[in-house]
Amino acid sequence: MFERLGAGVYRWRLLVFISSLIGVVLCAIVGFGVIPKLDSGGFNDPGSDSAAVEKILQEDFDSPGADLIVALKGTVSADDLAFAALGKLIADEISALAGVKRVTSYWLTMSPTLKSTDGNGGVLLVTYDPASVVAGSVITDEIRGIIGTVDLGSTAVYLGGSAAVSQAITGQISSDLARSESIAIPLTIILLLIVFGSMVAAGMPLLVGLASILGSFFVLYLLTYLTDVSVFALNLVTGLGLGLGIDYSLLVVSRFREELASGKEVSAAVARTVASAGRTVVFSGLTVALTLAALLFFPQFFLRSFAFGGISVVAFAVFGAVIVLPAVLGLLGPRINLLRIRRSIDKPNRGARWATLAQAIMRRPWPVVIGCTAVLMLLAWPAVGAKYGQIDERALPKSNIAVLDSAAITNNFPGLGRAPIEVMMPGELSAEVIAPYAAALSKVATVEEVDSPAGMFVAGERVGESTGRSTLTSGDTTRLIATSTQRPRSPESEIVIAELRAVPPPISGAQIGGFAAQYTDSQQGILRVLPWALGWVLITVLILLFMFTGSILMPIKAVILNILSLSAAIGVIVWVFQDGHLTWLFGDVNITGTIDTSSVVLTAIVAFGLSMDYEVFLLSRIKEEYDRTGDNTTSVALGLQRSAGIISAAALLLAVNFAAFIPASVTNIKILGLGVTVAILLDATIVRLLLVPAFMRIAGRANWWAPAPLRRLHERFGLSGH
Known part of the structure; x- marks a missing residue:
């Protein structure tokens, strides 16, 4: 042949x-x-529970995770009028871009998580529209262009999140x-x-x-x-x-x-x-x-x-x-x-x-x-x-700007490094049903707190009402948010997710997602x-x-x-x-x-x-x-x-x-x-x-x-x- x-x-x-x-x-x-x-990208399992949770967050709660973190770090308080005006200006210009779904900022929510530990910085969380025809890299470049044209004075700007790293x-x-x-x-x-x-x-x-x-x-x-x-x-x-x-x-x-x-x-x-x-x-x-x-x-x-x-x-x-x-x-x-x-090239090689x-x-x-x-x-x-x-x-060189910016964001805004662990349960459940489950989840080692419609739970005890920072019910879905001290993409977080999933939920169909669950x-x-x-x-x-x-x-x-x-x-x-x-x-x-x-x-x-x-x-x-x-x-x-x-x-x-x-x-x-x-x-x-x-x-x-x-x-x- x-x-x-x-x-x-x-x-x-x-x-x-x-x-x-x-x-x-x-x-x-x-x-x-x-x-x-x-x-x-492409490192996550599209058929997993965490992928299903991500879809629920986008469709039912209209709350997909932030793609880009824009951190402003100045020499005066983030509550200073001029600093606040700068943050709001950048947020407004980014919000006007095609392909941007949402911009959440410290100056909009006053959330302490979005404020630096020394009080002299604030964060903007930018979410891209997954249905947009504009590529994420194009949006990121346009945001860099906006930052380059704004008079920042002595304010430093750091870009982090999946879009910047990608x-x-x-x-x-x-x-x-x-x-x-x-x-x-x-x-x-x-x-x-x-x-x-x-x-x-x-x-x-x-x-x-x-x-x-x-x-x-x-x-x-x-x-x-x-x-x-x-x-x-x-x-x-x-x-x-x-x-x-x-x-x-x-x-x-x-x-x-x-x-x-x-x-x-x-x-x-x-x-x-x-x-x-x-x-x-x-x-x-x-x-x-x-x-x-x-x-x-x-x-x-x-x-x-x-x-x-x-x-x-x-x-x-x-x-x-x-x-x-x-x-x-x-x-x-x-x-x-x-x-x-x-x-000697035409002689056969002996x-x-x-x-x-x-x-x-x-x-x-x-x-x-x-x-x-x-x-x-x-x-x-x-x-x-x-x-x-x-x-x-960290797959990038230590000297890469994305690595340096990510390190600066982690050091100044440690709350952002604690990516939430999302827990979804079908149905609009009562506080009596939710409370024991939320309390059990909060007992898992390295879990700091669990926010739920039944209240905030720490170490198995209810310590107060929900923070209200996130929507916890939507239609026929009930949402709980756990926070762990472990780095999301690490072998240690894999243990945390396994222990959380081992906690018996009050009803069948409960799913756990978030960055740590995606890694697991x-x-x-x-x-x-x-x-x-x-x-x-x-x-x-x-x-x-x-x-x-x-x-x-x-x-x-x-x-x-x-x-x-x-x-x-x-x-x-x-x-x-x-x-x-x-x-x-x-x-x-x-x-x-x-x-x-x-x-x-x-x-x-x-x-x-x-x-x-x-x-x-x-x-x-x-x-x-x-x-x-x-x-x-x-x-x-x-x-x-x-x-x-x-x-x-x-x-x-x-x-x-x-x-x-x-x-x-x-x-x-x-x-x-x-x-x-x-x-x-x-x-x-x-x-x-x-x-x-x-x-x-x-x-x-x-x-x-x-x-x-x-x-x-x-x-x-x-x-x-x-």
């Missing part, structure tokens, strides 16, 4: 090239418009993206020139990688009309697009040059290249795409967005390497070696040193297995003490789905590798080794970003004592998929030699000889593209960059070059064993090249 595909690509090579070029241009024109349409993260990611590309692309060009020794050959993988990125931008742009898409997905698209586009093209170009060097005509070389390297690329891409599809199991669109971007970029990379690149190779022929920078390494390993496989496993387990050890959290403004539901949503996602990855990988090799043992071995290298990568992440080691090397990092759960899940699935990439590269050559010779030891040595150079080069190129994310300013991107880079390098060195030959030598002919029914199944439906 693949040989016929290669022959067809060669026959229509000019048409394939021109139509692909037009397609890339169209994707670029449309795709570059995706960035303003992306969202920096805008800061989006802006930072856009600048980080440009910076990472400015690092990755020049280094990639240099490495490609070293690997290929020819400027023409080196340019092919880079063009496929860039085209894959543009195609994925186009897909993400279309998806923004159907669903929310996270801005963080851009980093995966660029890293994976360049990396896989280059890896797959490296395999195809190397095989094409090998076929030309053996004396084949260009047409036969293209057909044979697609039949061998093209088949490996398709299978590898299918494995990576199906692994990334596990992210679709999660309810958070932050993780789902990486599935959208990852699967699309893999598809474009495979199409480019298997269809477009062979067409270009057919047009170039021997001219693929033009503009050479070294003379790789004798890799065969020597494999033979040395297979003479003493057990010491290699024990030593390498010990190294990986040592690196993985910090993961045992991992504490998981969630992103907030998000964490639990990930844990709830994680077994299904992991099950999907394991089952699909085991099935695909069996269909590829016809072996029972090798898929199991591949999964075990991948888990080892992945655990080591997660251990490094915890050691750096949770425990705070080597922070001087990784930039201006906020160490919070936790690591973002979503980022670890993302890193694990991406790294696992890419690890399978190199497993397929290696096994394809080993199986090719085993089918030819029937000798396990010889096939491992020859397979490593033929593929180790490509695997090493591909891993180095992919690692460079992800390592370019490490200098990023957003911690989540740093985690992805460091985690995937470490996983790739460990996998391509310790695992593929050392552990795989050792395990295959120990297993011997059992590597290729399968029960008779499964062997017949593979002979009929297997993804063999014969």
